[in-house]
Amino acid sequence: MSDTSFRIRHDEAATAYTVSVADTDVATYVYRPDAPAEESPKPYFHPLRTLTGAPLTVYRPWDHRWHKGLQMTLSHVSGQNFWGGPTFRAGAPGTGYVWGDNHGHQFHRDFADHAASASDLTVTETLDWVASHGEKWLDETRTVRFHSADTAAGLWALDFTTELTNVRDTELDLGSPTTHGRPAAGYTGLFWRGPRAWTGAELFAADGQGGDDLMGRAAGWAAVTSEHDDIDGGATVIACAGTSSAAPSLTWFARSTQFAALNPSPAFYEEIRLLSGETLTLSHRFVFVDRVLDRAETEAIAERHAL
Numbered sequence: 001m002s003d004t005s006f007r008i009r010h011d012e013a014a015t016a017y018t019v020s021v022a023d024t025d026v027a028t029y030v031y032r033p034d035a036p037a038e039e040s041p042k043p044y045f046h047p048l049r050t051l052t053g054a055p056l057t058v059y060r061p062w063d064h065r066w067h068k069g070l071q072m073t074l075s076h077v078s079g080q081n082f083w084g085g086p087t088f089r090a091g092a093p094g095t096g097y098v099w100g101d102n103h104g105h106q107f108h109r110d111f112a113d114h115a116a117s118a119s120d121l122t123v124t125e126t127l128d129w130v131a132s133h134g135e136k137w138l139d140e141t142r143t144v145r146f147h148s149a150d151t152a153a154g155l156w157a158l159d160f161t162t163e164l165t166n167v168r169d170t171e172l173d174l175g176s177p178t179t180h181g182r183p184a185a186g187y188t189g190l191f192w193r194g195p196r197a198w199t200g201a202e203l204f205a206a207d208g209q210g211g212d213d214l215m216g217r218a219a220g221w222a223a224v225t226s227e228h229d230d231i232d233g234g235a236t237v238i239a240c241a242g243t244s245s246a247a248p249s250l251t252w253f254a255r256s257t258q259f260a261a262l263n264p265s266p267a268f269y270e271e272i273r274l275l276s277g278e279t280l281t282l283s284h285r286f287v288f289v290d291r292v293l294d295r296a297e298t299e300a301i302a303e304r305h306a307l
Contacts, residue, residue, distance in 0.1 A: 004149035006121035008114065019121060021149045024053050026156060026288075029144070031108040031125065033068075038099070040084035042106040043127070044071035050235050050290040051154055054228055058195050063259070067193040070286070072106075072142065072162055075188040076175040076267075080104045080131045083188070090181030102132050112141070120147035129164070137172060139165045148305065154290030157305060160190055161283040166274045174280070175271040184215050186268025187253040187261075190284050192239065194224055194260030201226035201256045204298050214254045216268060221302040222252050224260045225292050234292035239264060242284040242307045246272040283307060 002022045010017045015032040018025050026049050035041040046069030048056040057069035066084025075083035082104040086097035106127050113124040122145045129138035145159040166172045178186035194201070204210045205219040214222060218241070225236035241250045241264040251268035255261055264284055266272060274280055287305050 002151040006146045022051050037103050039066040040082050040103045044068040070192045072190050078173050088177035088182050104131050139167050157287045159285050163281050165279040172274045173271050175267050179271045186265045187263050189266050191263040197229035198226040198260035201260050203256045204295050212257050218249050222254050223298045236289040236293040238287040238302050240285040240307045245281040
């Protein structure tokens with residue numbers, strides 16, 4: 001039986017760490033990114049890979065240079081853009097997506113803890129979210145757990161939990177383009193962008209849902225499954241919506257026709273008002289499977305790995 005212990009190593013420049021299991025590098029996490037201000041620099045996972053090394057993410061695609069693998073983002077924060085790219089604005093002055101000087105940054109502060117056991121690895125990190133004018137607005141504790149590697153089933157899982165605390169002396173409004181007037185564009189929060197080859201891939205979700213009709217709906221999980229370019233075979237990415245400490249329900253920004261994306265948005269239709277000193281806690285899970293699955297297989301795995 002293959003060794004399914006997760007191992008971590010840092011690069012010499014101390015800008016990223018890589019996690020491996022079963023002799024494969026399955027995740028690289030860049031925590032000090034080299035990105036222009038207009039991409040709202042932030043840590044990200046890329047590449048993510050299956051247990052056999054097949055690619056599961058894309059980096060800086062031509063249509064949205066600020067999309068980078070799997071990353072924690074907030075698109076609308078009291079006028080600031082921690083997502084990257086233009087900001088959606090309704091009405092004068094300026095309508096639609098408008099470029100501005102309102103791009104926030106996420107700064108890695110330190111790693112609070114690395115904890116490993118025989119079957120999983122947990123990394124805890126602290127970050128500062130700093131507005132475009134240099135004021136710190138959010139304090140984050142981010143915990144990532146790598147676990148459930150199974151070479152027979154060809155899968156592994158990643159849990160992502162964030163605690164975002166408002167450190168301003170006034171409230172923060174956390175929203176999305178949809179809360180600001182653009183239909184079917186409620187993206188904000190933890191966002192996965194799949195490889196270009198996955199455009200038009202099969203999109204499944206809980207309760208018989210799926211396809212691009214999933215956009216703007218709630219479901220316990222959603223999944224994209226596709227064949228690879230360049231190498232034979234395919235893979236499936238299952239995202240469990242998880243939990244939010246805020247009142248709005250987690251709602252999917254999910255699509256595959258334009259490009260493959262999964263995002264359990266905490267503020268799709270309704271803004272979150274985060275009072276000074278208050279903390280927003282989000283917990284999600286991704287399961288990466290080294291083959292194309294049909295709906296029945298996807299449902300079975302999603303149910304076994306539900307949060």
